[in-house]
Amino acid sequence: MTGSHTGPAHWAAVDWGTTHLRLWLLDHNHNMIRQTETEQGMVQLQSTEYEATLLDLLSQDLQPKHPMDVICCGMVGSRQGWQEAPYAPCPTPPPSGAHATRVTTKDPRIEVYLLPGIKQISPPDVMRGEETQIAGFLSRNPQYDGVLCLPGTHSKWVHISAGEVISFQTFMTGELFALLCKESVLRHNVGATGWNDEMFTNAIDDAISRPAAIAAQLFTLRAQSLIATLPPEAARARLSGLLIGLELAAARPYWLGTQVAVLGDTEVAQAYCRALTAQGSPVKMTATERMTLDGLKSAYNTIQELTK
Amino acid sequence: MTGSHTGPAHWAAVDWGTTHLRLWLLDHNHNMIRQTETEQGMVQLQSTEYEATLLDLLSQDLQPKHPMDVICCGMVGSRQGWQEAPYAPCPTPPPSGAHATRVTTKDPRIEVYLLPGIKQISPPDVMRGEETQIAGFLSRNPQYDGVLCLPGTHSKWVHISAGEVISFQTFMTGELFALLCKESVLRHNVGATGWNDEMFTNAIDDAISRPAAIAAQLFTLRAQSLIATLPPEAARARLSGLLIGLELAAARPYWLGTQVAVLGDTEVAQAYCRALTAQGSPVKMTATERMTLDGLKSAYNTIQELTK
Known part of the structure; x- marks a missing residue:
């Protein structure tokens, strides 16, 4: 431009x-x-x-x-x-x-x-901050009725109806993943990069079917590296899957049988889409590059009208 | 001595x-x-x-x-x-x-x-390391048949029968608590000291009844501090209760209807005892000050016999 x-x-x-x-x-x-x-x-x-x-x-x-x-x-x-x-x-x-x-x-x-x-x-x-992304999304999709998922350090699930934020819930999933990767005993076993799709999808299933076991499943990642051979990229995919699966288990009322739009086109947003798709939930991914700017433009327009 | x-x-x-x-x-x-x-x-x-x-x-x-x-x-x-x-x-x-x-x-x-x-x-x-504490416990309680709970950075639940470790499971609960208190966004809201028994017990119940919600419950601690008034010592007790409750939910096969001995007399061990007692599980606490030393004495005795 x-x-x-x-x-x-x-x-x-x-x-x-x-x-x-x-x-x-x-x-x-x-x-x-x-x-x-x-x-x-x-x-x-x-x-x-x-x-x-x-x-x-x-x-x-x-x-x-x-x-x-x-x-x-x-x-x-x-x-x-x-x-x-x-x-x-x-x-x-x-x-x-x-x-x-x-x-x-x-x-x-x-x-x-x-x-x-x-x-x-x-x-x-x-x-x-997220409310402005949502405003941007709604400026392009004014009739949207359904759920938005905003992955991030503190991911948000947001129920939208008739142009309003009806309810929302925040999960510390992204921050937990970063802390466990970088600061916990798992840093010796979990790779900083790399991925394994099968490990990720299995971990999603494990976490959804036994959410309470999360703190034990985390230590299992370490034990598997010590007594078996769990490659660091597989451990990374499994850690991500366990944490996102735990979130999906609790956020079920938001996504079950509902239209979900995942805002973002990052690797993490892609992981959320794969996880939701694997759970049979219809999902579409929407790039957020301009969404915050769109929301700020909407706000600017309102201010102009108010101060005319 | x-x-x-x-x-x-x-x-x-x-x-x-x-x-x-x-x-x-x-x-x-x-x-x-x-x-x-x-x-x-x-x-x-x-x-x-x-x-x-x-x-x-x-x-x-x-x-x-x-x-x-x-x-x-x-x-x-x-x-x-x-x-x-x-x-x-x-x-x-x-x-x-x-x-x-x-x-x-x-x-x-x-x-x-x-x-x-x-x-x-x-x-x-x-x-x-824990196996030596267990050896010390068994040297004083040779007939013990039941479950040991060893709170710590990586807490362990151990099934003991006929003098053997039959099975065990490790939880990263203590490390998660430390990371969340010191390194996460919750560090602004969770006190380094202080306690509130009612918050702790309620959090145990919340985590046991809805274990999947943990990552959302964690962020709620922050939101409560921002929009309501959650004192830092109450947040600390609730965080501890959520994490220990999550562990208890997954460790249920270890403690339900079984004799449990909690090894340790730290503040954390006391918290585990209170939590188990609140769940109706019979529990006794055993000081561990000398337990590792007792285990090392047993090992020394065996070495003496073997090298006679």
Whole structure:
């Protein structure tokens, strides 16, 4: 989209997470002028440093007379971020510009809005960032009624109906996988790369049929490496299958007999699709590259309408 | 036991684990002369450094004419340790001196024996160190028929009958608890100390009735801290309860309707006892302070008889 057809810089969309910042600079017609990614995520920044970080990335594009709108989603709006954008309570449409928190900046050349996350009181759950991906998905699939699965460090299962997030549930599956691979005694036995599809599918079945046994099954990976021969790539596929299978066992009410769209096109998203397909669940995978940006565009449009 | 009634140093018992070394110096009648604990565990040592480490700890007690027997158990006998002491296959009595591997040392003033662990082919499992605690328990309870529960980083459930280890199963519960407390996103919400008995017992029930939900229940701890008020000590008790409950759900064939002895008197062992008692299982707790030493004494006695 970069090139001679784009107009002057008009607004910026920012996905500002725990460890990364992604910024898209757009013209009046939402054509992308430039995209930037840095590691200036929440963990790197004090609350006083967010404005300077933005100004640094945008300085060459700012005009004294026309302040630039900057719409941000993600952990930037958490209590530990720039400023708290209070959660919208579920059920709710994915938060739009109408729910955004306006940040008072020192520099008058930017107008910054933080989008809130969503909270669910019972069972207690929260999301911050995923709601904007969901908004992006719904902007392209406005009639969607069914379940979204968002794999990640903290994967989410989300029930969508009539344009609203009805309920959701978060699983620490991705974080558990990373911790076990890198920090536990299994790090000696589980490969950092490699895969074995049969091991993965069998592990899914094992975990679904005996979910409670997970902590024992994990140690079995180590024992198998010590007294038998379990190649590291097979151990990796089995570990992934055990943890995703455990998640599927608990998330069954979300996917059983329902349309599921898996957001993402990563290796992990592919694994979720294979696992669901093996369980006989109809599933389609949707690339998320532009989904967050689409959600930020929707939010920007609402803000424009509200401030007309 | 230290004092004027002990004779000259005769042999040494060593519990040589992954991170620690505990050495007891004993006289001819197994009276303790001295006890030493250092952090010279397996992770600190190259295989060539074990002998020097021992000589360092024993130098003042060695006599040129009477080599001192040193009986070791634990990870020192693993493939990554001093020298591999191959696992005894299950079912087996806890390995005694008859199964020990004699290490060739450069210094003739010590005679070193490494006790093997136990392996189980199906389901694959291993132990190394716990078998000596079990031998110690059996030396004091020779007629014991039932189940032993050994809480720890990798907790073990062991079925004992007629003096033999019939079967066992290892759970990574303790390691999962430590990883989640210290390395995961829950570290912001889970206290390093403190306890809440009601939270613990409820969590045990929750995990036993819905074991698959564990990865979601874990994230709930975080959400509850963010949108409600979950004190860190309550979160700690609930996390412990969820993980121990998950283990109990899978270990049910070991404890249901059976006599269980929990080895240990740590806070964790107490938690296992409370959890089992709440599930209506008769349980007794046995201090393990001397159990490993008792097991090493048994092994030493066998070696004496064999080398007479």
